[in-house]
Each structure stands twice: as structure tokens, then as C-alpha cells.
Amino acid sequence: MSKQYVYYFGGEKAEGKAQMKEILGGKGANLAEMTNLGIPVPPGFTISAEACDMYYKNNRSHSAEVKTQVMKNLALLEKEMGKTLGNPNDPLLVSVRSGAAVSMPGMMDTVLNLGMNAAAVAGIAKNTGNHRFAWDAYRRFIQMYGDVVMGVAHHDFEEALNAVKKSKGVENDVDLDAADLEKVVDGYMAVYEKSVGKSFPQDPKEQLWGAIDAVFGSWNNDRAIKYRNINKIGDLLGTAVTVQSMVFGNWSETSGTGVCFSRDPSTGENYFYGEYLMNAQGEDVVAGIRTPKPLTSLEDANADIYKQLFDVKERLENHYTDMQDMEFTIQDGVLFLLQTRNGKRTGKAAVKVAVDLVNEGMIDKETAVSRVTADQLDQLLHPMISPVLKKNLKVIAKGLEASPGAAVGKVVFTAEDAEAWVARGEKVVLVRRETSPEDIGGMHVAEGILTATGGMTSHAAVVARGMGTPCVAGCKAVVIDEKAKSFNVGGTVYKEGDFVSLDGSDGEVYAGAVELEQAEISGELNVLLSWADEIRHAAKREGIADGFMVRTNADLPEDARKAVEFGAEGIGLTRTEHMFFEESKLIPFRRMIVADSLDERLEALKPILELQIIDFRGIFEAMDGKPVTVRLLDPPLHEFVPHSEAEVRALAAELGKDADKLIKRVEGLQELNPMLGHRGCRLGITYPEVYNMQVEAIMKAAVAVAKNGVSVHPEIMIPLVGTTAELELLRANAQKVIDKVLSETDVKVEYLIGTMIEIPRAALTSNLIAPHADFYSFGTNDLTQMTFGYSRDDVGSFVPEYVEKKVLKDDPFQTLDTVGVGQLVEMGVAKGRSVKPMLKTGICGEHGGDPESIAFCYKAGLNYVSCSPYRVPIARLAAAQAVIAAK
């Protein structure tokens, strides 16, 4: 038997099922599943994504097998419906829709009303007794087919339509009758013929193949590619195509169409949420042209249909054990479901739904933790406007709370401007009448989105929620003048470049830049994260200490405290150099750097020692018993001295030094490639007194804090080690200082001495280095720089192009390159543990807050990840997900 490429659904039985998303797409698989569940679905068939893949491989043509199977299934459909395509008596009309395994809303093409032709109009008119409907359906089909399949300019069709309206002296489409619409069809035919060069196809099968080609082709249109890049969707075969018998929400006054969610996708409340329009087609709802009604009003309008829909919702949510996003159409009082899928939701909703479903006994904790993505959690950690501040703000306009979170930026009016302004460092709010899939790039970079029309399920709202970008939609008070690049609210004009602020959580818009404040963790989020912690802590690992911990990178006590609030279980990296940039330390530190002798240097270090003790005390107190990894001085010394001649002369005067000599000294510190220069432990070797001072400060601070009864666990970290001898020598130096400090007190302080693994050679020779290290912390920023030979400061000239051209899958500074850099991490761990089995290992590069990288770190056997305070909740979640995924 030959391979199946086409799957039928209908007659209460389908060949596909929900698990077949990879080949049937989300839409096709769920239509099949609903059919099998006995939920009313118009019958049809789905051409698999494998056929799409083959279509591309076959130079955009279909195999004979696919053609045969499509025709066979079409015949089946005609038989079930009792109608045939193009039949002048009882024509079958179908929709042709895209559907990939991962939802890409609005990115690919759809053709409705397919099967319409001169003969079918008559048949439809006869069967419905509604000539106007028939001609309108034909008109719509010509326009859609012309646009989607043949690329005829939308504008040309509009002109032909307007010509008829003008000749009749009416303004709205609804004022056109059947005869008018017949004229419109004539006009459209002319437009089509002029643009395409041949007449509109009357053969429904030709139409069908044209539409199938168009949908397959839309898989690789620019916006679909861009969407997949932004959302990191790769490795899909292509899109499936679902051919389904049409049902019409605009059939009659007892017809309608709508979108509904089994719970509120914005807040997660367990509330049957949706919108609908009577006597309308689905595109009218999604496009935001007419403002739809809330679903609650359907109960009043048609209690029976509402009850049917409510029951379907209950069944589907229970079946899929997740919040559902459904499309329905009522044709002449009969309900049909056209789609169901797990609903996109805000971060807040994701957390609430996950926690509620556990409490309702529908899913377990691991499932709940797995359901919330890092991006969703990130939204909750976004800035907001404080309630106190809010009371005093003047609201200039109020729209729909389409995507939560607050945003501040300069007004721009096009997606291109948004991208351009952001590229040059501005923050923008994108203001549009309504957005369309072409705007995706600009929407992605904007701080916030404000639209004048459209509802909660409009393009802007759906996409913004998916991106976690704050959005206020349907804000009618905003009158946009695109030409003038300005908008008017109640007589006040806001121009391009003016600051506005908006709050997507309540739909409020404010003039100017409002102050934002950081989020806190509470309620369901706390519950979810506590489950995540349980899962992380319970992870059993053979030959490795159990659990998978989350630490933070913090240089200041206030950061440390914030991180602890967010759930940090220690500090993975305290960079001491930031401390030196404080006024009080910078001058003594500069005096140290330019010292002419060891004595002078030692003298200069004395006041710094005292100040560093205060720094470290603050951090130890904030961490109260949790381990604190302090990295000794890392950056090259020239970062601490001024470089212009005038500044150096001023410094010379301040230090009482000869200016000319000092200029030479400062010049001598310059380096051609400072990233590969005299820094890190290389400074510790050539200026041992600096590291000794830092170790002394750490230990004295620890002793002082311990005396006050605070438990303290300093972990001294020596950076940039590339050879065993470096660590051996510096460890011995540090040990001497530690022994001296501890010998002068009777307080006991437990401490560790370890190193960063951030030089490729250190990873390669980890078996030699490990005997001298109590712990490793992988510094994946520098490790990435050196493994790739990329300077973080200079990659702007080619890495974006690399990502675009797919030379790189991701920017390796954002997502750990597991193939190359990760190989060194694995090697570092494995070789280190080959000589020291329980060697403690962690990561403190910025990858420590990236979910993919966290998953890698867990698999690589690291004991902890460390990230910035605001990423700690995300790391807690991602760490738990890594543990679950590895099971």
C-alpha cells in the first residue's frame, strides 16, 4: 500500500487524531480529534505536511500519489455532503486552510468559499433562496483567490467595489443588493483578468489545486519565515492543508461566528470567555473591522446554542486537560466547531491556569511546571506602574487590556520605523490603526503596542500576548493621521517621537514617560515556583550531589537581597571590579595601579582593604548563610584609569605624580586585544598583593559577620585560569592569607577556593586543574568568546547577519552553543570529576538564565546555575523543567 498523504474526517470518524500534529498540523489533527469525539465539525480532509515537504523537494509540484489521494478524498467528501464541487444545482463549497504543527497565527494563507463559479452562484442562490448571499460569496471568493493565489493587488478590487457603490450612491457594502454585487463580480473579473492575464478559473478543481499550492507556498513567505525565526521554530516539515466543507456565519440572521476560550487567556480566570458576531464570517472577527460582542450575550440571544457551545468547551478542556481556544460558526441555527487548540495565554494566565488545573485534579504538579514557559514567566517579571502612582496619572485614553504589562516609549507609526528606531537605540511604542502580519518585525521590537480598532482577539492582541509585549487594543479615542505621523486624542496631538506610556493590564494610555516599577512574586506564581523548587531539589543524580540549584550574580547587597526574595539559593558570582568604580575606591585603586614600587602599591592597597571588607560584609549579611562566590579582580588595569591626556594630567596632580611619566605609564597599560590580555589571574600572578588584599578582605569580612552570629560560606574564585600552575600558585598565596586571618581569631569560617573555567585550555586540561580546585564555575561568556573567537564587543558587525543567514542558529552569547562551547563544559566536568568525583560545578555566565542553556547545564551534570536577580524565578522554573525533561 502506498503512503498516506491525505486524511479524511467526517461521518463521526476521522483517520487522524490529536497526536498527529507533526503531519496534520495543529488544526487538522484537532479537527480529526473533535470528529472522533462526536463534536459537530464540518467534514473535510487534511493533506499532510509530508506532502508539503515533498512538494518543495519536488520543485514545487505534487506527486501523482498526492494528486490521486486528494481526488479520492474529495469524492468522499462530495459523497458525504451530497454535493459536488461546481454543481449548478447543489455546489459544494470548501475552505482551504494552512496548519502547521506549531501555531503560526495569521502567517500563512487561507482561501474560503472555494468552488464558487458562475454556475455555483446559481446553485447557491437556488438552495438558499438568497441571491445576494450567493453573489457576495462569489465576490469574496474572487477577491480572496485573486489576492492569495494569484497576487492581485487588494487595492484594485477595492476600486472596482467602490465604483459600484459610487454609481449607486451608497457608502457601505451592506447597501449593495444582489444585482449590485453581480456588477461587482463583473468588475472583479476584469481586475483579475487584467492583473493575471487570463480569465478567472471556472473549474473548481483548478481552483482547488491553485489554493493548495498557495497554502503550501505561504509556508515560505517572508513573514512566515520571520515568525519562525523570531519564535525559533525549526525542523518542521512544512504546513498541512485542510480542505473542509464551508459553513457560513453570514448565511442568515440566525447564523454567526465566534472565538472562545475555556478560561480567560489574559488572567487565567476559570470563566468562559469569548466574542462573536452574528451574520458574519470569521475573518470579520479576527480582522477587527466590526467590534464583536462578548460571549455572555449569546446566552441571552440563543440559550440553546450557548449551552451546546458550553458543553463542547467542557468536553474539550477535559479531553485536552488544558485551556482551549476554539472557533465556532453557527449556520442557520446549527453549531459547528471549526478549530480547537491549547489557547495562547499571557504569563499571568499560564501560571493561574496551571495551578488551578492541579487544584482541580486535572493535571499533576510536574505537568503544571512544564506548561509555563520561561517567556510567559518573564512577562510577570516585567515592569509595571505602581498602583499608587497610577492614582495620580491622567489617563488620556482607554482601550482593551489586550496584553498585560506596562510600557514606555516614543511613538512610531509603522513597523519599519519601529525597527529602525530600535536599531539606533530608542525605545518605541508602535501605534497602528490595526496591525497585520506584515507588522510582525516592528511588533517584536516595540516596548508596547497601541491600536485604534480591533478586539481582544484581533491580530495585535493575539500576537502581543504571545510575545509578552504590553498591548492596548481597540482604543477608539485615538485618531491616527498616518501621513502626518501623529495621533489626536480629544484635540491633543501626539507626534512621532513623543513619549507615551501604556498599561496593557487595564488598557490605560498616558502622555509622557511614566515611571515603571519591578514586579514581585506572589499568589499562584509563588505556588508554581515552590513546586518547581520541590522538583529541582528532589532530583537524584548518580555520582553527583543531588538537586539542581539556582544562584544569582550579584555585586551589591541590595541586588543580593532582591535575588534572595526571588528565590536565589546563593551567589554564583560577585564581581569585585564593579566595587572599584565607586568614587571612594577609584582614587586609591588608581594610586595602586600607577605605583612605582611594591611599597607604594602596598601602601595604596591599605585603604582599599578596609573598604572591601565593608563591601563583603554587606553581601555576606544579605545572603545570611547562603554560599557566596567572590571572584577576584578580573578586568585589565587600564579599565580603571582615564585615557585622555587632560584626565591623566589631572590624575597626576591628584596623586602628586609626574604627569609625563604617568602618561607613559597609562599608555603602557593599553592593549590591542584587552580581552586576551593582562587580566584575570594573570594580574594575580604579576601583582600578588592585589589578590592577597582581596582574599584578606573576604576573610576578615567573613570573620566579622560570623562574630555577629551570621552563618557565612565564602567561596573564593580565581578567574581566567588557563594552566594548572596559575591556580596552584594563587591558591597557595590565598591559603597563606586565609591561614593568617583565621589564626588571629577563634571564629571558625568554612570556605572554598575554586576557579572559573572560561579559557578553553582550562576545560581541556580540567583533569590537571581539578586537584587544586574546590569548585568550578563555568564562565560561559568568556568561554564562548574564546571558543568561537568572537569578541562580544565587536560581533555586532557580523553575528546578526550570521543568525539571519542561519550560519548560526542563535546568538551564542544568548543561548549556549551546546555543540562547541557545551562540549568544553562537558569535558571540563567529566575530566574534573575523573580525578575529583564530587567536584562542585556551576555556571555563572549569562547563559545561566537562559532556559535552553539551563537544560544543557543539568544534563552536563552541573550542580547549579547562576543568573541575574530578575532571571532567578525563570531559572527556578527552567531548572525544574530540565529535571522533568531528563526523567
Place this chain on the structure above:
Amino acid sequence: MSKQYVYYFGGEKAEGKAQMKEILGGKGANLAEMTNLGIPVPPGFTISAEACDMYYKNNRSHSAEVKTQVMKNLALLEKEMGKTLGNPNDPLLVSVRSGAAVSMPGMMDTVLNLGMNAAAVAGIAKNTGNHRFAWDAYRRFIQMYGDVVMGVAHHDFEEALNAVKKSKGVENDVDLDAADLEKVVDGYMAVYEKSVGKSFPQDPKEQLWGAIDAVFGSWNNDRAIKYRNINKIGDLLGTAVTVQSMVFGNWSETSGTGVCFSRDPSTGENYFYGEYLMNAQGEDVVAGIRTPKPLTSLEDANADIYKQLFDVKERLENHYTDMQDMEFTIQDGVLFLLQTRNGKRTGKAAVKVAVDLVNEGMIDKETAVSRVTADQLDQLLHPMISPVLKKNLKVIAKGLEASPGAAVGKVVFTAEDAEAWVARGEKVVLVRRETSPEDIGGMHVAEGILTATGGMTSHAAVVARGMGTPCVAGCKAVVIDEKAKSFNVGGTVYKEGDFVSLDGSDGEVYAGAVELEQAEISGELNVLLSWADEIRHAAKREGIADGFMVRTNADLPEDARKAVEFGAEGIGLTRTEHMFFEESKLIPFRRMIVADSLDERLEALKPILELQIIDFRGIFEAMDGKPVTVRLLDPPLHEFVPHSEAEVRALAAELGKDADKLIKRVEGLQELNPMLGHRGCRLGITYPEVYNMQVEAIMKAAVAVAKNGVSVHPEIMIPLVGTTAELELLRANAQKVIDKVLSETDVKVEYLIGTMIEIPRAALTSNLIAPHADFYSFGTNDLTQMTFGYSRDDVGSFVPEYVEKKVLKDDPFQTLDTVGVGQLVEMGVAKGRSVKPMLKTGICGEHGGDPESIAFCYKAGLNYVSCSPYRVPIARLAAAQAVIAAK
């Protein structure tokens, strides 16, 4: 039985042998061997280097076992000699000498005449009937013991000696009689007592242990450590100590002492070469205080002794199958050998001796090839003064041809100055009355060495030959005024900083900086290298192409020709960027760089294409059939544009561009870490037209050359690849260009497309990259930079200190770090060959000319090394040695 630490030799039988150098030192092992051969050697015993090791481990004290064994052997020696230490009637006198497994001439301490005390003087006087000799021996012993063992200032002894000479009114030591010398001894005793704080030890056993401690102690004196560092001598246990009965060259007029070589150590001629002094001790010869006589005159003076010595020489050379360096003493007409060892020799001598010994049937070719070191060969490749030029040069002075090769530099008078001047970039000639072991550092950095006194075996001569530094010794016309820092030759004064030139091959010294020319390969060297080639080419390797080839790095046709003369078998690296610095290409290239559009860039590339075709033709013609690897553009573009505002403005005028815009453009090219920036294949990705132009030029040049009947094998090399996609994409681009060029001609050209492996990630992911590469060339310069995280341009601030503190064994840019960087090379080869078993691999970093690194490359399975033209002969030799060593 307890471990043996002391080995006796004497009575025609020795406990040791030549193969025991590791523990008996070269001297002790060869004394044992000579004893066993029946050659006259004064009996004695050797305390092993293991005892030295234990001495240090035991906190500078001897174990009871060592003490016991020394005393037992001393008793044996006393029995054989029929004398006892300190016996007033017939005292035994012994020498106590150092001797490590590797010769370290003059670096460690020696004590002679040990056993002398008040009682022994009487005995010696009685036995010899020579009171003066006895007192002189005592005097010498006190001075030497005081100096070497107790650190008494040499100068204080000199003062005491001068006081006696003054009171007697004589100037020379020889004018002092026994009574005078007794007074000198009294004076010395006072000096000793004052300096040491106790009287001179009269107990010979106390003297003996003092001397043994001093010799062991001298293993770790500063100059010995420095010598081992310079000569990369590591991993030795320590020094052995040989205690041997004294024989006296100053016993009588029929006594004498000398040094001889079985062949000329300077030229390698098979000629019994040596120097001696009658009635003198060995130190008189080595110190260069008296000028010794040539050995030939000994034949006239004492034919019998000469014949005995000649026979010994013949036997020893035949026995060791190598040129011998021997020390002998004649005591009262009886010949004793005190030392034999494989003689240090010049590069020229090394080659000639090795080839001659093969021709004489004494050794095989592999042994000959193994015997010549890279450093020796390097000497032969040193600059020389052309014979033509030489005829017209005015010789200001002539000395001994102590170490061959010509040198030019500024005059300095102390070793410290030499080091300081060289450190700041000067080239110097070190001018000394005579050199001493303390001068070793300055000698190492000097271009040449000129001494006023001393013979061919003086310290300066021996050390300079070992180092391959040109040296003219014993140049009596040079009168040095150290205080004034000048020297006078026949009334003309040359001051510090004046240029002088010298030719160590004929002893000539010239004023000013003479032009030097490069060496050529001929005669025995050619023979030796052809043997090396045979060995390399015959190397059979499982799963790898046979043989081990030597290529060169050459950017210009003249370099390529020179390299072929030197035996290069292809070009491993042609850097195209150097070509762009030529005037004719620089302006168009700059026009290309600052082009505002692709069209402008393509236009600018047109003239460059034509010029590059000429470049590549020249190289292909020079290499005539040998493979040529051309690396596409590598450095960042900012290296090609001027940076000062004035220069950029001038460039703008020349190119007809807006100056302010151009300034911005040039600024935009700057990078913080250019080594890790936008360069290599990253340029090829972002500016494909540049690489395409280069590929077109390579292929068009190849076609043009092929049309002229020249065989041509271009290998196109894409640099700085870090990801598979880079190579895949650029290879596809190149292939398109190649196909186009070849489609336009009927000439066939074989070509390869490969990549440099110089980014750690490339080595780590070599299994992914290899499918797209026809060959790999390991760029170990960049690979070292990135594996260590060192910028070659910036390591001056810490790498020297690292090497000194032994954090690094070697500068990794000179000798490949096999542990770290080498691991990546091995991984690159292994992973690459795991998917492409016969993948061609080579190295083109500067390590390709370093013998240790070459040995590593062979073991790692590389097919070739590539180095600069002048290193090619060394690489040929080292490659053969690698093949031999791996057998």
C-alpha cells in the same frame, strides 16, 4: 642490600659505565667507562645524582647510607692509592667535581687539591721534594675552598697575595718561593678566619663533606638554574659528585694539562685538535689567563705522550662512535685522562662529522640525522658576510674564529647592558676582556661576542659555539676600558653604542654595520638533508597517507623560490593580505572597503582582480608543480585604512568621497578586540564578492600558468572557520566561481578547497566540518591565542614572567603547547578522519618550524608541516628525527 649511591672506578674496573649518565653524570659515567676500557684514569668514586636529589629532599643533608658508602669508597681509594687523606707522610689529595647527565660547562662548582692541610704540606713537600709546589697547592686549595665552599670574597685572597708580592717587590706569582707562599698561606688563613668566623678546617673529612655539599649546592645556584632554563634542561635529578685522586699538571716541567678533540669542533675536519699548557693546572687553560699551545706542538715536544694520547683518542672515538672532547693531564711524564665526552661542536662541524662518520662506516644514516640538532643546523643558516664584500672590508682586528657566523650590533660592555639593550629592541655585540659564567644571560641575547683574551676553549668560545652565537675570542688588539665603556684598537676608540661587525668563521672584526647575506645549502649539509628527506618520505603510516612533508609559508614568488631551494615541497600558506599592502593594490582596496554600495564595491574589485592574477601566477610559476595553499583574505578591514584624521581626509580627497562620512566609516571599522572581530571567513560571509574575486584570481592564474605547460595545484584555504555553515556556504560560493572559470577554458586544473583549523570550536566540531573540507591546515598561532586566551600582541606584560616563574614551561607561541592546544590539534585530526579517513592535514602556524612541535605534529598524524623559507632545512631535519623517534 641497600641501594647503591656511590660507584667506584679504579684498578682497571669500574662499577659504573657510560650508559649510567642519568645517575653518575656525564663525567662520572665516562670516567667509569674509560676505566673499564683500560685507559689511564686516576681512580676515584662518583656519588650519584640520586644522592643529590635525596640531599635536597632531605633538607640539604645526607642520609646515613650515603655517608657510609662515601666513607667505604674513600677507604677503597686510599687503599688503591696507598695514601690516606691528611697523612703527613703520604697524603692523598683529591678533586671534587660536579657532573650532571647533561653537560653544563662552568655552571657548577669544583674543588681541587682537597686534603691539603698543615700536615699534608709537609708530606707533599717530602714526597715531591718540591716545597714550593706543596705550599702553592695548599694556597690554591685554601683559596678555592674558601671561595667555593664558604663564599669568601676572591678579592680578599688577592689582597693577601699582593701584600706578600709587594713586600718582596715582585709582580708575578711565579716569582714567589716556598717561604713566600707559606706567608701567603698565613695571610689566606687570616682572610678565611675573618670572613668565615672560624679557622680553616684541618680535618680532610670535614673538607670533603664541605666540598660535596658545595657541589650539590651549586646545582641550584642562579647561573646553573639560568643555564638550564635557557637550554631547556628539565627533569634531572641533580648533579653527581666525582671524588678523584689528584694528578698535577703543574707538578714539574714534564707535567702539563690540556684539552683535545678527536675532530675539529669548529669545522668538523677529521684532525686531532687541541691545546695544552706545560706545568699548568687545567683551570689555567680554561680560564684563558695564559694562551695555550696547539696540540700539534706536543708531538714535537713529547712524541711518546702524543702517541699515547692519539691512541686514546682513536679508541675513544671508535668506542663512542662520535667526536670526543677530552681533558688530559701529564704528571711527571705520565698521561692521565680526566674526562671524555661527546664534543660540543658548531653546526658546521656537527653536519660534517655526522656525514663523515657515515662515510667511514662508523654510524648509519638515521644516527647521523639524529645527531645534528636543529640549533646546530640553524647556525649554518645564519647570515654571513659575502666573500665579495669581504675583500673590500677593512679589518680592524683579528682574533680566534671561536664560533662561526657573522654578526652586527652595537657595542656593549657588560652582560647586564646586553640584556637591557636587547630588551628595548637593540641588537648588540658583547665586548668583554673574557667572559665568565655570570655573563650567560648577556651572551644569550647578543648577536655576537668579542673577547680580548682566551683561546678556542675559553669560556666565551665554548659557550658561544653551544649557543650558535658568532664569536671572535682572544682578540688581543682590542684594549678595553670598562670604566669609560669603550675599547681602543690601534688608537681608534669605539664607544658603547657604536656599531661593530664580526665574523666568527675567520675571527675578523670590522667597524660599523656590515651588510650580511643569507646562507646557502651545499656540501655535507645537502647530503645530510637528503638522508633526512629519504627517511621522511619513507615513513609508513597506517590509515594515513605515507610520508611526512615539509612546506613553506611564502607570500611572494621570491620567497617561494628561496624555499624551493631550501627543499620546500609545496606552499602551506600564502597570505594574500600582504599583497594588498602594495601601493598598486592599496588604493583600489581602500576604495572597495569604503564603498557605499555593492556596485561600487564590485567596481573597485575589478582592478584588484587583475593584479591578484599576476600575484598568483608568480607564485604558481615559482612552485612549478608543487601544491600551493592560498588563504583567502584574513585580517580585519581596518588594518588597510589609515586612522589619523588627516590621512583619512587625504584618502577622501583621493577617492572623491565626503571626508566627514569617510571618517565615520573608518571609525565604524574600529574594533575593541580585532583579533576576535570581523575578519577571516566572517568577511567572506558579509562581503562574498571579495572572496569570489580572490577565488577567481587564483583559478584564472592557475589556468594561465597551466596553459604555459606549468603543472599547478592550487589549494584554496578558507580561514577562521568556526561553524560548519561558514565553510559550507563559502565553499559553495567558491565552487560557483571555479566552475565558471573552468567552463571558459579547456585547460584542466586540479584544485582543493579546505580550511584552517584555528578556532577552538572548529577543532571541537571537526567531525561536522570535515565533510566540507578537502584539507585542514592547523593555524596554531590563532589556535594558541584562543585556547589560552592570550593576545600575541599583548602577552609581553606577563608571559615572560610566566616563563620565569615556571607557570609556563615555554612561550606557547614558540613551542606548541601539546597538552592544551595540541589536544585540540589531535581532536581536530581524529574527529576529521573519523568521517573522512584520508583527510589531508598540515600545520601552518609558526610552530611548523619548531622541532619539538614538528615531532608532535608527526605523532598527531599530520601529513605536512609548513614554515618560513629559512626554517625549511630545519624542518626537514626535525621531521626526519620525528620519524626516527617514533619508530
